Amino acid sequence: MQRIGVFVCWCGSNIAGTVDVEAVSEALKKEPGVVFSTNYQYMCSQAGQDIIKNAIAEHKLSGIVVCSCSPRMHETTFRKTAAAAGLNPYMVEIANIREQCSWVHKDKLTGTEKAIILGRTAIAKVNLNAPLTPGESPVTKRALVIGGGIAGIQTALDIADAGFEVDIVEKQPTIGGKMAQLDKTFPTLDCAACILTPKMVDVAQHEKIRIFSYSEVESVSGFVGNFTVNIKKKARYVKEDVCTGCGLCTEKCPQKNVPNEFNLGMDNRRAIYIPFAQAVPKVATIDPRYCTMLKTGKCGVCSKVCTAGAIDYKAKDEYIEEKYGAIVVATGYNPISMEKFDEFAYSQSKDVITSLEFERLTNAAGPTAGVLLRPSDHKHPKTIVFVQCVGSRCSGAEKGKEYCSKICCMYTAKHAMLTRDKYPDTDVYVFYIDVRTPGKAFDEFYRRAVEEYGVHYIKGMVGKVSPQGDKLMVQASDLLANKQLHIEADLVVLAAAIEPDASARPLATMLTASMDTNDFFTEAHPKLRPVESPTAGVFLSGTCQGPKDIPETVSQAGAAAAKVIGLLAKDKLTGNPCVAHSNELMCNGCSSCERVCPYGAITYEDKEFRMPDRTTRMRRVAKVNEAVCQGCGACTVACPSGAMDLKGFASAQIMAEVDAICK
Amino acid sequence: MQVTEYKPKIVAFCCNWCSYAGADLAGNNRLAYPAEVKIIRVPCSCRVNPMFILRAFQRGADGVIICGCHPGDCHYTSGNYYTRRRMALLFSMLNYLGIEKERTRVEWVSAAEGAKFAATMNDFVQTVAALGENKRLEDLRCKL
Structure with missing residues (x-):
């Protein structure tokens, strides 16, 4: 029989507000195995942990139950406390009476009743706990x-x-x-x-x-x-260690009409390319979708001009x-596709661009060498409209994202400010839902855009952008002045929401x-x-x-x-001791467990067993590699003879929990 | 719906990585659900042996729900697929034995779906409460 200590935490008023902690610790005293039960304001505090340590020593506790917050929060803390007092850390169970009780139930009577049941369940489990020792595994540095x-x-x-x-x-x-x-x-x-x-x-x-x-x-x-x-090195058809990055091939390649991804398709590159001048590694890459040599076997210009001999058309992944x-x-991340936002005419007009495209347009290394020109006719835009929150903060809509993309307010202020700085004759409008500038020197920056650079900030959403001749008619509402606006713009810049990369x-x-x-x-x-x-x-x-x-x-x-x-920095990692374990006396070597194990942690060995008539017999039994087992428990259910069990989550323990809940 | 005083006993098995965390998130966000739900933490939904569910019904549970990671998101890569297959079989057998299929359920709740956890529990408790007390599997010899 275990000697169990129960420790009920108030968590200030987080638990004590909805659960009568005194009643819980009193009620749990009567549970089988419990020799000590108390409650305290903050069990996780140093003083609270000392209560646990002292009780372990004083009452010779063999197991403890902490009724507190989620085990995801403080299980490790209390396991360490137990270990410090000489108790095996796996003799600790947590009853989650905060996240799964006091915080979701309003009524104190209900909360208290449930907390007692949760405590009782944890006690039932601890009664069947056994000390566990984690294995060790080396660390690849x-x-x-x-x-x-x-x-x-x-x-x-x-x-x-x-x-x-x-x-x-x-x-x-x-x-x-x-x-x-x-x-x-x-x-x-x-x-x-x-x-x-x-x-x-x-x-x-x-x-x-x-x-x-x-x-x-x-x-x-x-x-x-x-x-x-396993890492796949895609064939770049250029030997990385031989290429000097001179760039001659990228000038001589006859295939000139490949949309340049780095400039978001606003200009072209060759089929063999180096994305930008400061690329690392500075090595050319052949784009197999466009290379004439790779597609038809006729060309080979890059190979002829390469003095280093780096081109290798036969390269494989x-x-x-x-x-x-x-x-x-x-x-x-990536900016989201503007496909679903046709009201802004992104697909209809070249002069409706995203902020990242604007970034390339103003970049000295960009397609226009940093001169702000309209993509359609290469003229200076005189009126620019920036639209914020395109696809951000779209609650409940099928298109766009519910969250705030966070960076758009600041980069739009930057774009507006830089435009006014370089081209003071340009009118710049920014349409916003809210301007969010929390960050060091962020609000000051935004204020400068408004006050020093005279950017027109208008609270309101743009309803529609329609191309008319070489102009873009922007229909928008000014929420503060409560009126509709019609702006004739030369360039519209959309602050597209950002989303995680598709590879994620x-x-x-x-x-x-x-x-x-x-x-x-x-x-x-x-x-x-x-x-x-x-x-x-x-x-x-x-x-x-x-x-x-x-x-x-x-x-x-x-x-x-x-x-x-x-x-x-660690030489060895302590593993998770809650791993599967096969009872060799019950195992009949049927391989059911091996088939469901996602880690290949189960092997079989022939073992000699003594029979009742004193003869010996060889029998095939399952063996769990504890370093490889991750403790999911799939095998425990697959095992038809009940030989396989999971330490820390043993069948008997879970049955005891079920019983305690249904009592 | 008719409101009754009867309070069902609900056992919820939640996997440690997704659904238990989802339940915690429901708590963090103070999303209320009935106190009849008592959660048992298991490493993975595939740890739930059909025996546990039979035991629960034997001991007087009125409903059993198993929550795991969404298909494809299992922390152990494939555990929830086993759960799905095993429980489909078990639930149809239980239904045959007279435990209505509404008393058993498998749900996928991720660690980010606190709201879904609370909504699921509200719905499940309501469904089970409407069915009334469960007596079918109760074995009197097992009663303490």
Whole structure:
């Protein structure tokens, strides 16, 4: 029989407000096995933990039940407390009387009744708990960063600077991501390239960092400390180690009409290309969709002009298998497609552009060399209308996103300000729902756009944009003046909502990392563990976790790196002791468990058993590899003889819980 | 709907990674659902042995609901697929034995779906309450 201690937490008034904690600790005293029961304001505080430690020593407790917040919150805390008092940490059970009781039930009587039942259930389970010891597994001291934008770059640099090897996988031919496409950055207006490209060079030159550009993650297996990742290096038809990046091929290639993705299709590139001058690695790539040689076998100009002999038309996709201890997701974002927003005439007029396209138009390295010209007729626009929240904050609509994309208010203020600064004769209108500028020096920046640069900010939504001749008629409402506006504009810029990159969803499935309904990766805890995924060993960096500006992305990238360093600095990881276990006496070697195991953790061995007549017989029995088992319990249900059980979630324990609830 | 004083006993099995977290989120957002729902945490919905459900009905539960990650999102890659198949079989057998199929349910609730968790529980409790007390599987010999 266990000697159980029960500790009921008030959580200030969070629990005590709806649950009579005194009554709960009194009622639970009568449960079988309970020798001590008390309550305290904050069990997780030092004083609360001391109460637990003292009670364990004083009453020689063999198991404890803490009635408190969710085990997802403080199970680890109380397990450590138990361990500090010499009790096996797996003799602790939590009754969740906050998230699943006091916070969802208003009536105190109901809440108290339910809390008693939840406590009783946890006591029933603890009565059947057994001390568990976690196994240990080694840590591969190398990290994988998926995505080579500013988030991935910063994470990789921080991890590598701490002395660990890092590989970056980037699907584009170069690292740099969205930030490489930007012109200036708010609120300081320093140029994006000037602060990003030195970091890209640092990455390229760092002896601990390898870049797999033009590559994608194909499959992931394993677990924290021991991931095995298959990386596909797409054929770029140019030998990376031979190409000098001179760029001669990109000038001589006769296939000139390939839409340039880097400039969002606003100009053309060749079939062999280097995305931009500061690309890392600075290596040409052949686009097989357009290359005449690859399509018809007739051309070969690039091969003839390449003095280094880097062109290889016969190149094939390569697959690399590599081991990692930690994986950082930094897959970033994309502006949403404007297809569904036809009211803004994006598909009808070249002069309706997205903010990212505007960014390229004002960029010195962009298609117009930084001169603001209309895409249609290359004239200076005299009236520009910026529309904010295009697809953001669309609650309940089939198109667009419910969330705020966060960065649009600030970059629109930046665009408006820069336009007025360069071209003071331009009229600039900004239509907004709200202007949101929380951030260091952000509101000051927005005020400057309005007060110093005379940008017309109008609260209201644009209803329709219709092209008329070479003008764009903008119909909008001014909510503050309560009137309809008609503006004849030369250029309309849409602040498109941002969404996670399309590669994020399949990647999440590979990593078994969870996502929210918008396909942003979920963090392990929204406040306390914001850079970790709930899946151990998977970390989050940048906008894959939610909309962020550059300073926030860089901070999060550093935080993710710190978590990775903390993991890789360990020589061994303690595993999860709640793993499957086969009772050899009952197992008949039928292989049912092996077939359902997603990890291949079950093997079979022939074992000698003594028979009642004193002879021995060989029998095939299942054996669980505890380092590989993740403890899902699929095998326990598949086992027809009941030989397979899960430690910590044993069938007898769950049955006892069922009984306690139904009593 | 007719309001009755009768309070059903509901056992909810929630997987640790999605649905239990979804239930916690319902709590964080103070989304109320009936106190008749008592949650048992399991690592994965595939840990739920049909025996547990039979046991619950034997011991007087009026409804049993199993919540797991959405198909494709299982933390253990495939556990919820096993759940789906196993429970389809079990529920049809239970229905044959006289435990109406409305008393059993499998739902996918992600860690981000606190609102869905609360709505599901509200709906399930209402459905089960409308069916009334469950006596079919109760084995008097097992009663303590």
